Amino acid sequence: MATTISTEAPVVTLINVFTVEPEDQPELVRLLDEATETVMRHQPGFVSANIHAGLDGVTVANYAQWRSEEDFEAMLADPVAKKHLAEVASLAKVEPRLYSVVSTHGR
């Protein structure tokens, strides 16, 4: 089911912006896809993740939803997730932030 963005959804939003060397962008995308499927989506409170490749070639962004801030924090403390996060951090500068959706605008 596709991720939808709504002020009503009972989620917190993680927007994580990664910066890499241009030659590492495909590898980072692969790593994030693999870790999402094998580790993240089985964590309590995971709702969705969406991997975006920057047109500039040096950024990758993950737009993800978690049930709550507590679920996200618990994931950060999970040993298997931590191993994955360390692997990503060895390849990219990582800037994770949690948000709530405050407004939506369509055409």
Added chain:
Amino acid sequence: MATTISTEAPVVTLINVFTVEPEDQPELVRLLDEATETVMRHQPGFVSANIHAGLDGVTVANYAQWRSEEDFEAMLADPVAKKHLAEVASLAKVEPRLYSVVSTHGR
């Protein structure tokens, strides 16, 4: 209609992360909402915009969709849009990046 994230959608994605002083977060949200309604959504190629307030109190993110990179670049050159962008830049550090969606993962 709610924004949906899909690898199939014929859009480019703008993720713009703003950093502000904590006392300016509500004002930046207000400014982005107003500019989106009065200026941005009437520009050719605008698809959607979604304003997010950082739980840390010092970030704001806009997850927006445009029909094409060319439409986004044309907006940047529009005089009315430029006036708005300058107003935002006077309040916040701005980090806009364009992306394509490469993968989506649900629970």
